[in-house]
Amino acid sequence: SDSHFPVPIAPSQVDYSLHYPHFFPSDETCNENCNSTINPEASILKPHSKKIQFADIGCGFGGLLISLSTLFPETLMIGMEIRDKVTEYVKERILALREANPGQYQNVSVVRTNSMKYIPNFFEKAQLSKMFFLFPDPHFKEKNHRRRVISPHLLDEYAYTLEVGGIIYTITDVEELGEWMKDCLEGHPLFEAIPEKELDSDPVVKLLSSATEEGQKVARNGGQTYLAVYRRIAISGTE
Ligand code: SAM
DSSP states (O other): OGGGSOOOSSGGGBOHHHHOTTTSOOOTTOOGGGGSSBOOOGGGSOOOSSOEEEEEETOTTOHHHHHHHHHSTTSEEEEEESOHHHHHHHHHHHHHHHHHSTTSSTTEEEEEOOHHHHHHHHOOTTOEEEEEEESOOOOOSGGGGGGSSSOHHHHHHHHHHEEEEEEEEEEESOHHHHHHHHHHHHTOTTEEEOOHHHHHTOHHHHHHHHTSHHHHHHHHTTOOOEEEEEEEOOOTTTO
């Protein structure tokens, strides 16, 4: 349950020096609290000079993040994953890559959390420029639709967290879920579909299938995928 992992009380309390030590070397202001993911003493954490900009929600084994890390070496990115063992695996994977490739993979990290509850604890308003929801669990039954990671209510939260112009990427091999995600995004006033032509020239779109473990599985089985990629827009006069 949620009680098994710490949750930062606010985005300013996320300890970047633990996730990205290369970008945020811990210094003399660090005390024993620096050993925990969440530092409870606000005064110890300096304001982050650089912020996380990409979030892979339900990142699974982290394939997308690993690819994005070298494509955007100066952008901080994080995976959010609810399964403990999977999160530990991704942590180890990143550490091994950092060790084998000095100077690389310093911008990528992972956290164990329930993204459906705690996104606002990790990110400020308009902080993110990209959010990924790749091959999320389908929750087929009607009564379980409220468990889906894309919903009208959660899109309000994602819209808050994304900067204007930011992009939400979704993909699934489940047709019904694909339609659901598209309908939710289409019906939300703060998102607009990105034209096909633009998607063709976005290098990130190609990675959605090729770099994720789930996408690779679908490709091996010759399955079809359903993509919905939307941009966060402003409502004139409100932002
Ligand atoms: N995105 C990865 C990929 O494409 O290879 C993994 C897809 S997998 C089918 C869905 C992942 O979402 C699982 O690893 C699951 O543990 C995670 N997940 C489900 N609900 C979650 C939640 N509320 N918060 C964080 N992660 C969640």
